[in-house]
Amino acid sequence: MSALALLGGKKAKGNAFPVWPYYDKNEEQALKEVLESRVWWRTPGTKTLEFERAFAEFHGARHGIAVTNGTAALEVTMAGLGITAGDEVIVPDFTFVATASAVLFANALPVLVDVDPETYCIDPDLVEAAITPRTKAIIAVHMGGHPADLDRLKQIASRKRLALVEDSAHAHASEWRGQRVGTFGVAGTFSFQSSKLITAGEGGIIISNDDKFEVQARSVHDCGRMPGEWFYSHFRYGSNYRLSEWQGAILNVQLSRLDEQTKRRHQNSRLLDRLLCEIPGITPQKLDERCTRNGQYAYIFHVNKKEFAGLSTERFIEAMNAEGIPNQASYPPLHKLHMFRNGEYRKRLSGKQAKEKHAFLGKKFPVTHKAAWETVWIPQPALLGDEEDMHEIAAGLGKVQKNAKELA
Numbered sequence: 001m002s003a004l005a006l007l008g009g010k011k012a013k014g015n016a017f018p019v020w021p022y023y024d025k026n027e028e029q030a031l032k033e034v035l036e037s038r039v040w041w042r043t044p045g046t047k048t049l050e051f052e053r054a055f056a057e058f059h060g061a062r063h064g065i066a067v068t069n070g071t072a073a074l075e076v077t078m079a080g081l082g083i084t085a086g087d088e089v090i091v092p093d094f095t096f097v098a099t100a101s102a103v104l105f106a107n108a109l110p111v112l113v114d115v116d117p118e119t120y121c122i123d124p125d126l127v128e129a130a131i132t133p134r135t136k137a138i139i140a141v142h143m144g145g146h147p148a149d150l151d152r153l154k155q156i157a158s159r160k161r162l163a164l165v166e167d168s169a170h171a172h173a174s175e176w177r178g179q180r181v182g183t184f185g186v187a188g189t190f191s192f193q194s195s196k197l198i199t200a201g202e203g204g205i206i207i208s209n210d211d212k213f214e215v216q217a218r219s220v221h222d223c224g225r226m227p228g229e230w231f232y233s234h235f236r237y238g239s240n241y242r243l244s245e246w247q248g249a250i251l252n253v254q255l256s257r258l259d260e261q262t263k264r265r266h267q268n269s270r271l272l273d274r275l276l277c278e279i280p281g282i283t284p285q286k287l288d289e290r291c292t293r294n295g296q297y298a299y300i301f302h303v304n305k306k307e308f309a310g311l312s313t314e315r316f317i318e319a320m321n322a323e324g325i326p327n328q329a330s331y332p333p334l335h336k337l338h339m340f341r342n343g344e345y346r347k348r349l350s351g352k353q354a355k356e357k358h359a360f361l362g363k364k365f366p367v368t369h370k371a372a373w374e375t376v377w378i379p380q381p382a383l384l385g386d387e388e389d390m391h392e393i394a395a396g397l398g399k400v401q402k403n404a405k406e407l408a
């Protein structure tokens with residue numbers, strides 16, 4: 001019989017990995033308190049307010065604005081920055097759609113650029129090359145928790161007078177040179193959707209040290225209101241992006257575990273770096289030495305097919321999952337999404353910008369292509385296991401590599 005679990009062999013991983021979302025009696029208590037207080041919404045509440053302050057402080061920011069999700073955090077940030085029709089915002093091609101759709105929501109054009117071949121984060125040289133007189137902002141994505149090159153991006157943004165936004169949906173508690181992400185530019189945005197590093201099922205936050213931006217963004221997230229003013233005065237266009245008290249209450253508890261969980265994920269991932277390097281054809285995402293802590297939303301690695309008997313990424317994932325090791329495919333390149341190929345995105349634009357040729361869509365994006373179709377992600381709950389779990393992940397991967405011929 002084959003050694004591979006997919007072909008009837010014994011699984012590499014016998015017992016289960018930690019479950020996610022994790023909760024205990026503290027979440028139960030927090031929810032009960034909200035229930036019994038009968039204050040379930042943000043405006044008169046204390047839980048979401050408390051969370052905003054604690055999360056911002058944890059990341060070294062003066063301000064936190066909790067919102068309904070990570071996509072909303074980007075949308076409110078665009079509005080808070082005054083991004084509007086005719087503007088351009090530089091965005092990596094390799095990311096979740098929200099990074100670009102938030103720019104379109106502001107009626108501006110997301111200009112897609114390729115990513116770094118080792119970290120899979122936005123390539124600063126390509127950012128520089130994509131700047132035009134219409135460029136207003138750069139959105140960096142900290143892929144899988146690994147910060148983009150914040151030294152270079154900060155320098156480019158300040159030299160060209162552009163706003164730097166950190167889409168930190170994967171990177172709660174990640175650090176660059178000892179400083180937590182989200183505070184290197186004007187704003188950092190985070191998601192609390194179910195798979196994220198702390199969660200309330202859905203949710204998001206914007207953090208910032210820019211007082212002027214904070215006033216704008218907070219107002220946008222609350223129907224254009226201003227703190228201290230009459231409830232029915234609306235000073236600018238805004239919408240209702242407020243986070244409920246239920247979510248604020250849960251997130252306070254989740255935040256109390258973040259530091260310890262991040263340490264565990266970071267350490268386990270370094271062990272995986274050492275173990276996986278021994279397996280032919282596996283190249284883990286690089287850890288830049290300036291990344292002093294990686295939140296590790298995922299452990300990302302490249303699989304060289306040649307060392308796996310030409311196995312497709314889909315089949316590789318199937319084989320690993322059968323071994324009891326959760327792993328998944330990556331994001332498709334944004335420029336390949338239907339909305340960019342069929343021209344639908346243009347409906348969000350106006351004037352000359354809606355009609356002209358967008359040259360970036362004709363580019364090749366070779367690194368994103370490789371990252372999208374050839375990398376595999378081990379999701380973060382597995383990284384909360386112990387050392388033995390990491391050895392089992394490596395053993396499972398080694399087994400798939402040795403026996404790949406049987407699957408090809």
Ligand SMILES: Cc1ncc(COP(=O)(O)O)c(C=O)c1O
Nearest residue numbers: 069070071096098169191192193
């Ligand atoms: C990089 C990135 N940005 C933004 C988001 C949007 O977050 P949400 O799902 O909370 O809207 C996600 C969600 O997965 C993401 O991965």
